[in-house]
Amino acid sequence: MSDPRFLRLAGGAAVLAAIASAALAVVPASPTGEEIAREADRRRTTKSQFYDGSLKVIDAKGKTRDKGWRFWRLGYGGESKTVLQFTSPAEVAGVSLLTVTKAGREDEQWMWTPAIQRDRRIAAQEKSTKFLGTDFTYEDLEERVVDDYAYGLEGEEPCEGGSCWIVSSTPHAGKKSQYSRSLSAIRRGDYALMKLELFVSGKPRRRLVLSDHRAVQGVVTPHRLVMFDLEKESRTELTLTGLRYDLGVEDSFFTVRSLQELHAPPR
Amino acid sequence: MPRRGKGAAILLALALFPFPARAEGTFSGWVEAKGLAYPHEGDPERDGWMTSRLAWESRVTPHLLLRASGDFDLDTHGEVDRRSFYDPSDRALERAPARIEDLSATWTMPAWDVAIGKMILPWGRADVWNPTDNLTPFDTLDPLDRARLSSWAIRGRLYRGATTVEGDFLPAPGVTRLPTANGRWLPLPASAPSPFPTGPSMVALEWQEGRATYPGVRLDNAAWAVKVDRRGSTCEGSISHYQGWDDESVLLARPLLGPSTPATLVVALDRVQPRLSSTGADLAFVRGRLAIRGEMAVDSRGAPANRGFTFFVLEAEWTEGNWRMIGGWADIRGAAAVITTASSLEQGALPAIILHVERSVPTGAGASIQVIRSLQGDGTLGRGEVSLPVGPSLRVSAGVEMIDGPRGTFLGAWRRNDRALVRARWSFRR
Numbered sequence: 205m206s207d208p209r210f211l212r213l214a215g216g217a218a219v220l221a222a223i224a225s226a227a228l229a230v231v232p233a234s235p236t237g238e239e240i241a242r243e244a245d246r247r248r249t250t251k252s253q254f255y256d257g258s259l260k261v262i263d264a265k266g267k268t269r270d271k272g273w274r275f276w277r278l279g280y281g282g283e284s285k286t287v288l289q290f291t292s293p294a295e296v297a298g299v300s301l302l303t304v305t306k307a308g309r310e311d312e313q314w315m316w317t318p319a320i321q322r323d324r325r326i327a328a329q330e331k332s333t334k335f336l337g338t339d340f341t342y343e344d345l346e347e348r349v350v351d352d353y354a355y356g357l358e359g360e361e362p363c364e365g366g367s368c369w370i371v372s373s374t375p376h377a378g379k380k381s382q383y384s385r386s387l388s389a390i391r392r393g394d395y396a397l398m399k400l401e402l403f404v405s406g407k408p409r410r411r412l413v414l415s416d417h418r419a420v421q422g423v424v425t426p427h428r429l430v431m432f433d434l435e436k437e438s439r440t441e442l443t444l445t446g447l448r449y450d451l452g453v454e455d456s457f458f459t460v461r462s463l464q465e466l467h468a469p470p471r
Numbered sequence: 472m473p474r475r476g477k478g479a480a481i482l483l484a485l486a487l488f489p490f491p492a493r494a495e496g497t498f499s500g501w502v503e504a505k506g507l508a509y510p511h512e513g514d515p516e517r518d519g520w521m522t523s524r525l526a527w528e529s530r531v532t533p534h535l536l537l538r539a540s541g542d543f544d545l546d547t548h549g550e551v552d553r554r555s556f557y558d559p560s561d562r563a564l565e566r567a568p569a570r571i572e573d574l575s576a577t578w579t580m581p582a583w584d585v586a587i588g589k590m591i592l593p594w595g596r597a598d599v600w601n602p603t604d605n606l607t608p609f610d611t612l613d614p615l616d617r618a619r620l621s622s623w624a625i626r627g628r629l630y631r632g633a634t635t636v637e638g639d640f641l642p643a644p645g646v647t648r649l650p651t652a653n654g655r656w657l658p659l660p661a662s663a664p665s666p667f668p669t670g671p672s673m674v675a676l677e678w679q680e681g682r683a684t685y686p687g688v689r690l691d692n693a694a695w696a697v698k699v700d701r702r703g704s705t706c707e708g709s710i711s712h713y714q715g716w717d718d719e720s721v722l723l724a725r726p727l728l729g730p731s732t733p734a735t736l737v738v739a740l741d742r743v744q745p746r747l748s749s750t751g752a753d754l755a756f757v758r759g760r761l762a763i764r765g766e767m768a769v770d771s772r773g774a775p776a777n778r779g780f781t782f783f784v785l786e787a788e789w790t791e792g793n794w795r796m797i798g799g800w801a802d803i804r805g806a807a808a809v810i811t812t813a814s815s816l817e818q819g820a821l822p823a824i825i826l827h828v829e830r831s832v833p834t835g836a837g838a839s840i841q842v843i844r845s846l847q848g849d850g851t852l853g854r855g856e857v858s859l860p861v862g863p864s865l866r867v868s869a870g871v872e873m874i875d876g877p878r879g880t881f882l883g884a885w886r887r888n889d890r891a892l893v894r895a896r897w898s899f900r901r
Contacts (some may be wrong), residue, residue, distance in 0.1 A: 207748045270863055271834055294499060294590040294898035298831040310759065312704060321591045325707055327760045334793070337832040386802065430622060456581065461630065465579060 217350075230299035230344045237355035237371040241388070244395040245350045250449040254275040257442055258290070261338055264437040269337070271296075277352055278458055282307035289466050300463040301336075305346070316463035323460050331381035339410070339431040339440040345384055352379040363389055363398045364415065383409070387462075396424045407433055421449045499900040511887035512653045518613075519547035527876060534579055538590075540572040542618075548650060549614045561620050562646050562685055566610055584826040586626045592621050594698065594711065595766050596753040599825050599843075600801050600817060602768035602782040603711050603751035606639060606696055608647040608718035614656050614815055615872055619646050634701045641694040646685055647718040647815075652740050653678055657890050663736065666726065670733030681725055681739030681821070686716055693795075708754035715872030717747035719815060721776050746773030764787040766885075770805075779806025782817070786825070787815055793832050799825035819881030820845040820852070829855065836862055850882025851875050856892075 221470050235243070262317045278285045281375045282305060289300040298318040305311050331343035353373040362459035368389040375381040384406055389399040400412040410433055416425035429442045458461070500523065526540035544551050544566060551566050552558070558567035575588030595601030596886040610618040622645045629636045650656035665674040686692040694715020700705060720742040727737040751768030768782035785801035802822035818821075823846060829839040836859050843852040856870030873889045876882030 231880050268861065269834055288834060292900070293503070293834055293860075294900035295860075295864075297900045299833060309704070309858075325596075325702075325757055325762070325797075326756050327757050329759070329789065329790065330792065337793075337835040385618070403610065452829045461635075465530075465577075470714060 205225075237357035237358075237369075239358065239375065239389055240369050240371050241304055241353070241393070242350055244390050244397060245348070245387075247395050248397075248425070249280050250423060251278070251280070251450050252453050253447070254453070255444040255447040257444055258292075258336060259421070259443075260441045262439050262441070276457065278453055278455065279305075281347045283352060284347065285455070287458055287462065287466070289463075294331055298466075300462055300466055302333075302458060302460060304458070307349075314460050314463065316460070321382045323463060325444075331380065336443075339433040339436075339438055340442075341382065344410070344412070344431065352376055359388065360392075361389065363391060365391055365393075365417075367392050368398055384404045394424045396426070410434060420447050481768075496527055496678040497539075497900065498525070498527050499898070501669065501896050501898040503894060503896040505892065507892045509655070509888060509890045511889060513887050514653075515548040515655070517547070517848040521545040525721060534596060536577040536579060538573045538575050538577070540574075542570045544568055544570070549788075561648075562683070564651065564683075566612060566648065572621070582631070583627065583629045585628075585901060586624075589621045589623050590626070591621050592624060592626060593619070593710075594753075595730070596708070596755045596765045597766040597784045598788070598797055599784055599786065599799060599827065600766075600782075600784050600840075601753075602766050602770075602784060603709075603713075603749065603753055605715070605718065605747065605749050605768075606641065606694070610648040611651055611656075612648060615852075617799060620648070620717060622743070632853050633703060634699065637696075637698045637700065639696045641696075641715060642690070643688045644686060644694040644716045644796070645691070646720060646744055647720060649720060649722070649742070651815050652680060654887065658884050659740075665733070666736065666865070667733050670788070674736045675734060677735050677737045679727070679737060679739050681723075681741035683720075683742045685720075685744050705756070705758055706756045708752065709748070710752045713747065713749040713751075713825075717745050717770075717772055717776070719817075720744050723775060733857050743775055745776045760790045761814065762790070772817045778805065782821075783799075793835075794828065794830050796829075797825065797827040798825075801814050802823060816843065816852070820847065822846045829882075836860070845876065845880070846865065848877055848880030850880050850886075852882060854886075865895065868892075868896075871896075 216349050254274070254276050255309055255334065257275055259273070261269045264425045268421070270292065274289045274291055276287045284305045284363070286303045286305075289298060290296040302314045303311055305312075310328045312415050313326045313328060314323055315326050320332050328341050332341050334340070335342050353375055356372045358370040360369055362368070368391050371388045371390055373386045373388065375383070383402045383404060386405040387401040388397055391398050394417075396417050399414065401408055402410040402412070403443065410431060413430045413432070414428070416427040419425075419426055425444075426448060427444045427447065429444075430439055430443075432439045455456055481637055484899050502523040503521070503859040505518075505520040505522070507515050521544070523543045524540060526538070528536065530536050534734065545568065551568055552563060555567050557569040561567070569610040570746070573588070573590055575586050575590045575717055576803070577584055592606040593601070593604055595604045596607060597722065599886070607622050608620045610620055614781070621643050623643050625640045636670055653659050661676050662675050665672055667674065672735050696713040696715070698711035700709035701702050723741045723743060725739045725741050730737045748771045751766065753766040754764065756763040757852045758790050764786045765784065767781065769779075769781050771779045780803050782803045784799060784801040786797050788795055788797045802821070805868045820843060825841070826845045827839070827841045829837070835856070837855045838855075840855045841853070845851070852872070852874050854870060854872040858866055858868035860866050870892050871890070872892070874882055874885045877888055
């Protein structure tokens with residue numbers, strides 16, 4: 205024990221341990237809100253997506269209306285193209301909507317109505333407008349661009365499957381949004397979004413609850429989304445089936461021509 | 472009208488039957504009951520309609536799309552022919568109970584597609600009237616609730632980026648079905664100055680359906696059309712040309728001296744379909760919640776109309792949430808018409824100012840109000856309708872249509888046609 209070589213070795217180990225402790229001391233015990241938001245966004249970014257959606261819109265009196273649609277997306281965030289085709293009820297089945305989103309520009313939208321065999325270029329909707337009679341607004345259905353918001357970490361709370369970070373998002377001055385602020389509950393471990401509280405002028409206006417998370421091609425994805433309109437006391441339940449990512453769907457699918465020919469989804 | 476066509480409909484059903492068994496397809500359709508009540512005297516005072524549609528479509532191969540759909544109508548007041556079941560030409564004065572809406576095959580390739588068969592070919596980007604929409608005629612037995620009549624055609628489209636070139640060939644151009652003579656929508660004068668040298672100065676008129684001179688199905692009577700369409704980020708439009716026949720017949724009065732008496736002049740109402748050459752354009756410009764749409768056609772109608780005119784429409788649309796509001800102007804400018812009997816708003820009510828307000832949410836409640844103010848004699852047509860879904864498959868609607876105008880004007884002739892309507896439609900899809 206008194207061997208000089210041993211003493212030098214022990215001293216070196218002690219110095220190393222001290223350096224290591226000091227290094228660990230400057231790494232945060234948990235990541236920042238922005239780091240969490242960016243990691244969550246990175247994990248769910250995909251090149252394309254398809255799903256069959258069935259919706260139940262329930263008003264304040266409990267009256268229910270069911271709808272169904274198919275949805276395709278190419279691109280993500282501020283640069284994307286989507287096609288939505290109603291599959292039910294029968295009176296709207298076949299009605300299709302093409303939306304082209306480009307960064308810094310207005311969305312371009314066309315609607316195809318099979319009953320009159322016409323397509324129609326339609327004006328961009330106000331983002332706060334409810335989407336096709338549901339409690340989701342047009343803004344709610346867009347993928348958020350991470351760079352458009354400032355983030356903060358507000359704490360943690362228990363959630364399904366573990367513990368969730370609560371991350372606040374505030375749109376930057378140049379970002380047009382109906383929401384002054386939102387609070388996201390993001391699950392530790394897999395960075396799954398579990399809940400989203402949306403505020404208008406500082407008051408909670410909508411709440412999105414996401415559940416039935418499953419890994420689809422490595423992406424943890426909620427298969428059930430419920431949007432609550434806290435003011436009108438209504439809600440919309442969206443259930444996803446047949447969800448797939450990175451389909452290999454081509455850009456030529458997202459054209460007005462395709463709306464007229466949509467009879468089976470590209471596989 | 473000889474009984475015919477039932478065999479054709481049965482053959483059609485049998486021809487289509489194997490396809491559902493082999494291909495993945497979609498069956499859909501609807502059944503609608505509609506009732507109209509007129510507070511003013513006239514024929515009829517109450518209308519009832521029962522209309523149904525059955526449709527099937529299938530992509531039998533990645534490049535072949537098949538469609539078939541047919542309508543079946545019944546009514547209470549005799550506008551649906553009760554003597555025949557199916558009329559292949561769809562040129563009769565009355566509507567046959569069974570009608571093929573769509574019977575087509577479409578081959579689709581990345582850069583082009585070709586469709587052959589019976590189909591609807593709507594053109595134009597405006598909402599209320601479409602001056603360039605000449606390929607597919609209408610059934611205007613009820614001019615305020617027109618139905619489209621599909622045409623046999625070959626349609627080819629070539630796609631190059633944002634540009635589409637379309638060519639259409641119609642071997643048997645169709646005819647717009649006009650309202651029944653001396654009914655509510657085609658009132659005819661009851662008397663006229665007597666042409667006889669003796670007897671009373673005024674003579675009563677007795678109207679009869681006369682000859683219908685429609686173009687026979689021959690190659691030199693075929694119609695063709697071409698359109699170049701381009702879509703951009705904020706603006707899209709097309710230019711087009713149609714060479715064929717005016718689907719709206721000209722009505723000519725022909726006195727029949729044989730059966731006439733000094734007190735009563737028998738007059739035959741002949742229908743003649745003039746040739747039509749139409750060069751047109753349409754445009755849609757969208758910026759934010761504002762959309763501007765315009766459409767124009769320079770038309771030349773052949774004998775007996777011998778009339779050249781320009782028909783144009785300009786609309787501005789503002790969208791606010793689920794509401795949209797359209798204000799517009801439509802007019803026809805050109806040489807005065809030879810004798811025609813206007814039976815459509817396009818012929819008789821222009822120039823006109825249009826106002827249309829509509830709330831539309833898929834599967835939700837809907838409402839619309841439309842006012843057309845004719846500047847030709849200061850007539851007005853106003854209509855409003857609300858509709859509600861009842862369960863997942865049924866929609867009920869109720870509405871009112873009111874018409875006013877000075878005597879001797881087009882809308883004035885329709886001023887006794889105020890009406891209330893109710894409608895129930897049950898839709899299905901498998």
